[in-house]
Amino acid sequence: MIHPIILCGGSGTRLWPMSVKARPKPFLPLVGDTSLFEQACSRVADDARFADPVIVAGEAHEALITEQMCTASYRLIIEPAAKNTAPAIALAAAVLEPDAIMLVCPSDHYIADPAAFREAAAAAGALAAKDYLTAFGITADRPETGYGYIRRGEALEGGFAIAQFVEKPDFERAKSYLATGEYSWNGGIFAFRAGAYLDALAQYRPAMANAVRASVAGAKTDGAIIHPSAPEFAAIEGDSVDYAVMENTPNAAMVPADMGWSDIGSWAALQDALAQQEHGPESEKKGANVVKGRADLIDCNGVLAMSDGPRISAVGLEDVCIVVTGDEVLVTTRDGAQKVGKLPGAVNQ
Amino acid sequence: MIHPIILCGGSGTRLWPMSVKARPKPFLPLVGDTSLFEQACSRVADDARFADPVIVAGEAHEALITEQMCTASYRLIIEPAAKNTAPAIALAAAVLEPDAIMLVCPSDHYIADPAAFREAAAAAGALAAKDYLTAFGITADRPETGYGYIRRGEALEGGFAIAQFVEKPDFERAKSYLATGEYSWNGGIFAFRAGAYLDALAQYRPAMANAVRASVAGAKTDGAIIHPSAPEFAAIEGDSVDYAVMENTPNAAMVPADMGWSDIGSWAALQDALAQQEHGPESEKKGANVVKGRADLIDCNGVLAMSDGPRISAVGLEDVCIVVTGDEVLVTTRDGAQKVGKLPGAVNQ
Numbered sequence: 001m002i003h004p005i006i007l008c009g010g011s012g013t014r015l016w017p018m019s020v021k022a023r024p025k026p027f028l029p030l031v032g033d034t035s036l037f038e039q040a041c042s043r044v045a046d047d048a049r050f051a052d053p054v055i056v057a058g059e060a061h062e063a064l065i066t067e068q069m070c071t072a073s074y075r076l077i078i079e080p081a082a083k084n085t086a087p088a089i090a091l092a093a094a095v096l097e098p099d100a101i102m103l104v105c106p107s108d109h110y111i112a113d114p115a116a117f118r119e120a121a122a123a124a125g126a127l128a129a130k131d132y133l134t135a136f137g138i139t140a141d142r143p144e145t146g147y148g149y150i151r152r153g154e155a156l157e158g159g160f161a162i163a164q165f166v167e168k169p170d171f172e173r174a175k176s177y178l179a180t181g182e183y184s185w186n187g188g189i190f191a192f193r194a195g196a197y198l199d200a201l202a203q204y205r206p207a208m209a210n211a212v213r214a215s216v217a218g219a220k221t222d223g224a225i226i227h228p229s230a231p232e233f234a235a236i237e238g239d240s241v242d243y244a245v246m247e248n249t250p251n252a253a254m255v256p257a258d259m260g261w262s263d264i265g266s267w268a269a270l271q272d273a274l275a276q277q278e279h280g281p282e283s284e285k286k287g288a289n290v291v292k293g294r295a296d297l298i299d300c301n302g303v304l305a306m307s308d309g310p311r312i313s314a315v316g317l318e319d320v321c322i323v324v325t326g327d328e329v330l331v332t333t334r335d336g337a338q339k340v341g342k343l344p345g346a347v348n349q
Numbered sequence: 350m351i352h353p354i355i356l357c358g359g360s361g362t363r364l365w366p367m368s369v370k371a372r373p374k375p376f377l378p379l380v381g382d383t384s385l386f387e388q389a390c391s392r393v394a395d396d397a398r399f400a401d402p403v404i405v406a407g408e409a410h411e412a413l414i415t416e417q418m419c420t421a422s423y424r425l426i427i428e429p430a431a432k433n434t435a436p437a438i439a440l441a442a443a444v445l446e447p448d449a450i451m452l453v454c455p456s457d458h459y460i461a462d463p464a465a466f467r468e469a470a471a472a473a474g475a476l477a478a479k480d481y482l483t484a485f486g487i488t489a490d491r492p493e494t495g496y497g498y499i500r501r502g503e504a505l506e507g508g509f510a511i512a513q514f515v516e517k518p519d520f521e522r523a524k525s526y527l528a529t530g531e532y533s534w535n536g537g538i539f540a541f542r543a544g545a546y547l548d549a550l551a552q553y554r555p556a557m558a559n560a561v562r563a564s565v566a567g568a569k570t571d572g573a574i575i576h577p578s579a580p581e582f583a584a585i586e587g588d589s590v591d592y593a594v595m596e597n598t599p600n601a602a603m604v605p606a607d608m609g610w611s612d613i614g615s616w617a618a619l620q621d622a623l624a625q626q627e628h629g630p631e632s633e634k635k636g637a638n639v640v641k642g643r644a645d646l647i648d649c650n651g652v653l654a655m656s657d658g659p660r661i662s663a664v665g666l667e668d669v670c671i672v673v674t675g676d677e678v679l680v681t682t683r684d685g686a687q688k689v690g691k692l693p694g695a696v697n698q
Contacts, residue, residue, distance in 0.1 A: 311676060331662070
């Protein structure tokens with residue numbers, strides 16, 4: 001049995017104005033009719049290979065989780081503070097039995113092929129059972145500069161050792177990574193034996209491991225909801241699972257995963273995911289417009305028009321995203337989409 | 350005394366969604382705090398050279414005119430139907446004394462320099478008193494393809510004869526017009542002796558002249574408001590003053606007018622007029638953004654952002670107009686602005 005750990009930490013400021021503090025990216029129906037969080041839960045539901053999920057989220061989103069949860073049987077760990085992924089995962093690991101196999105699932109990603117995800121999860125779980133700290137290596141299909149990369153090393157049974165973690169590359173480097181075929185994207189999806197993760201954390205971030213242990217020891221449980229003790233957790237120096245553990249351990253492994261993954265990291269990325277869903281693969285969606293809500297387009301190519309109310313009318317635009325919600329109108333080029341999080345509207349929420 | 354005839358016929362569909370049937374372009378405060386109609390009235394107010402104005406408008410806009418009228422003393426002729434400019438001007442001419450000098454002023458244009466306008470009006474009025482049918486020849490400062498042109502002929506006292514009226518040219522032709530210096534724009538501003546206009550109309554469009562005469566003979570007057578009889582007027586085959594009279598008469602004259610004129614014929618033209626007002630002449634406004642209402646712009650050049658409510662946030666755009674009003678969001682390139690009137694929102698009002 002694999003224990004899904006669903007992380008709800010992503011703030012998604014680059015998807016402002018749809019994504020706001022009160023209802024951030026994971027809880028929005030960006031692709032399809034259900035939210036990314038609901039999809040993360042559904043991917044591991046009704047499959048005997050997966051145990052009931054453990055959700056890790058901030059207190060502000062407890063009501064959204066209760067509202068969107070597709071299964072009655074789950075546990076919810078309320079993070080006392082946002083401290084990045086390493087401590088969040090450690091909370092879940094400390095709540096599970098040491099020999100439980102955990103699958104870390106961010107809930108701010110889109111996965112077009114859930115069956116492929118589950119197959120990769122089973123393979124990663126098998127490696128994790130042998131104490132490998134195992135990452136999904138997501139098939140890179142373009143020279144993307146917005147993701148970290150994993151270079152695979154020697155073959156293992158059911159996967160590969162990881163030779164190297166690589167930070168976001170520039171475009172030339174990303175092209176060479178794609179050409180070699182040895183690199184895949186690091187999508188933040190991991191399988192660990194709970195005890196192995198905590199051991200590694202104790203080795204590389206002992207203060208963090210101690211603080212998490214103390215916080216869980218002092219936890220208050222209210223039905224399915226677990227409230228770790230706040231003071232110890234709040235004192236943690238936050239860090240990502242990549243920096244804190246994966247880049248340090250000699251036992252890092254990866255399983256290839258080709259599953260139509262996108263981090264929906266910007267309006268341009270959302271447009272790609274929606275165009276792919278609607279028009280099929282890359283070659284066919286070139287220049288396609290994507291409309292959600294009321295919109296009339298004349299002479300437009302590669303336009304995303306999304307509105308939850310007012311009508312959008314557009315003329316002559318190329319590669320522009322238009323998003324209308326509430327009292328906000330966002331218009332950005334695809335290239336500009338990376339800077340949406342810097343807009344006053346996104347910053348001063 | 351010059352009698353200003355203020356025409357309120359422009360529908361301004363290319364300025365949708367701000368310009369709508371219920372409140373079209375002349376009645377919107379597009380440049381400055383007052384509407385184009387208010388500005389047309391103000392230009393000829395408080396100046397002993399001008400008599401009280403005569404407004405010609407459709408019944409639908411009577412309330413707007415009453416609301417926006419800057420002087421208590423005026424007459425309003427309600428056009429029984431929209432039949433283009435030749436019959437509208439004829440209504441006013443038939444209401445005036447035959448020897449009255451009338452100045453035809455469209456109210457959907459912007460004029461940056463009202464003093465220059467008044468000087469040109471006085472010069473045109475002097476020529477009109479000699480029975481010249483006199484057009485304003487607006488100084489062309491760029492190879493504009495959206496306007497008709499006037500080629501000037503021999504010099505007259507206080508102006509020039511008109512050698513030729515030219516339809517909207519292509520770009521190459523417009524450049525050559527600009528190079529010769531003999532061409533100016535036809536802005537639809539004219540001075541006539543009322544009787545001379547009606548005589549010319551009777552000569553070139555006798556049916557139209559008869560119909561107007563009958564319609565005015567059957568008019569009902571209600572205070573300052575004149576309602577010409579509808580059946581005769583409604584039967585008229587509509588035509589412009591240019592086609593019906595100016596291109597036929599041998600007595601066409603023009604006075605040069607350099608007065609910062611713009612027909613505000615599209616969102617791009619409005620942007621130019623606003624940028625000029627805010628940043629000065631062409632060279633200095635290159636790439637300038639124009640904001641009316643709440644808007645935050647990052648990495649934008651030549652962007653017009655106008656909202657009467659919601660906040661606009663824009664990233665990375667070049668030469669794009671964004672207009673937000675009521676339940677409508679328009680986003681168009683400057684080049685696309687000509688097609689705004691073809692949008693479903695503009696067509697199906």
